[in-house]
Amino acid sequence: MGGNIKEWLIALLVVAAVIFGIYWFAVREAPAPEVSAPVTEPAPETQPNVDLEEPAEPVIPPVPEPVEPEDPPRQLPALNDSDREAHTDIISLSSDGALAKWIVPDEVVRKWVAAVNTATKGDLMHKNRPFNNVDGKLAVKELETRDDGQKVYVLSQENYQRYDQPVRLFAMVDTDTAVNLYQFWYPRLKQAYGELGLKNKNFHAAVMAAIDQALAAPEVEGPIKLVRPTVYYKFEDEKLEKMPGLHKLMIRIGPDNAARVKEKLRELKAALQNMPSEQ
Secondary structure, three states: OHHHHHHHHHHHHHHHHHHHHHHHHHHHHOOOOOOOOOOOOOOOOOOOOOOOOOOOOOOOOOOOOOOOOOOOOOOOOOHHHOHHHHHHHHHOOOOOOHHHHOEOOOOHHHHHHHHHHHHOOOOOOOOOOOEOOOOOOOOEEEEEEOOOOOEEEEEOHHHHHOOHHHHHHHHOOOHHHHHHHHHHHHHHHHHHHHOOOOOOOOHHHHHHHHHHHHHOOOOOOOOOEEEOOOOOOEEOOHHHHOOOHHHHHHHHOOHHHHHHHHHHHHHHHHHHOOOOOOO
16 A cells, blocks of 8 residues: 555656646746736837838828909999090000090090980081091092083092091901990990980980991992082082981992991991890
8 A cells, every 4th residue: 555655646746747847838938928017019120122112102282272352343433534434445445555546535425425326317426526537638539520610529549548547446346345345334325325315315226226327328339429519529429419427428438448347337236236225
């Protein structure tokens, strides 16, 4: 029995030694971390010649462009204070300011309204015109002498050329710009038209009627014959002499200039006829 106990004790010591040895080595190979002190991972060592992925460039939002403040809407001046602005606007219809030579700078709105009203009947204003006359006198050439001793003249090419510049400036006016200015100034044009004391105070209708009068001027073939019974020249043809003054002017400026004027008037009429007859 004693031998058995001795052998059992030896076996128990061996087992205990084996278990202790396994535990001791296990603890050394994988020590348990202390709860009170967190474990920090060591920084990875930098290895040379290792391609690292380039970090993405930061996205920079675009800087908004500064917004220019809009100009305040233009104010329409009072009729009595409108000359400077109205004159400037009409002159601006020619890019080089050449219209300044032809446009009268005073009572601009009222004079143009009066001229339009006169033109509705086919007549011309002889005083207080809104534009200056062409330079020089009527250019004619003597053609023949009639049996009654009356000399007959014809309008010369030089006379037609006197009107070349104003006609050219009129033909070159930008239609859209002209219509926009007409719309801007219409309240003052209407006001000035009302001052004339007419029963029909529809100025837009008057403008359209004036354009139609100019377009109705006849186209005369051949030389334009004139006579001079007194100081002034007259058309030899009685039918031409009885025509309204606006029609006579369209003949005096020459067929080429008259054609250019009519072409521009048709263009303006087409742009204006879409507007209401009264605003």
